[in-house]
Amino acid sequence: EPEVTQTPSHQVTQMGQEVILRCVPISNHLYFYWYRQILGQKVEFLVSFYNNEISEKSEIFDDQFSVERPDGSNFTLKIRSTKLEDSAMYFCAGQGRIEAFFGQGTRLTVV
């Protein structure tokens, strides 16, 4: 069964450093998303991506964040200058018509 793959599973980074989280969605998905879950809190929408551009972003998704799908396969989330409060589990999701399939997540720890 195809699945959404995220790498790395866990990343530790120093405050102020740039990080890139990677995702390989299921090939026939049309919509792509990043969500975030701070420890002990609910899953929050960050950004949606459709037809090679951002279709919607939340207020969390400020200028420090960017997304790309450079090669039609990988879908990346970049955080330019990480802050302590960026520590969270980041989930990538892909969606065909209706339901979203999530990856296993990347746990980002900013120290």
Add this chain to the structure above:
Amino acid sequence: AQSVTQPDIHITVSEGASLELRCNYSYGATPYLFWYVQSPGQGLQLLLKYFSGDTLVQGIKGFEAEFKRSQSSFNLRKPSVHWSDAAEYFCAVGHMEYGNKLVFGAGTILRVKS
């Protein structure tokens, strides 16, 4: 604004007992409704979904959920809980009219005692 309420933060049930996890939503239209399960340190696994039609939907692992439009609810049920069901359960809503993104509830942590 769209929102999802899961009123129970923690629930503890005995193995073999029945389970009901509550979910209420506030949404502009009748949304698509989902239940996801998350085991510790793991990703989100889709248990079941409702789009239209029969309001009682069956999912994986013996779970079912019932959509009640009049109550804006989508409660998750299982007749007999197994120890392996211990996890966190998230109700989520979405709709193409609202960009397909999912709005999640805060989650309910299920503990199963033997």
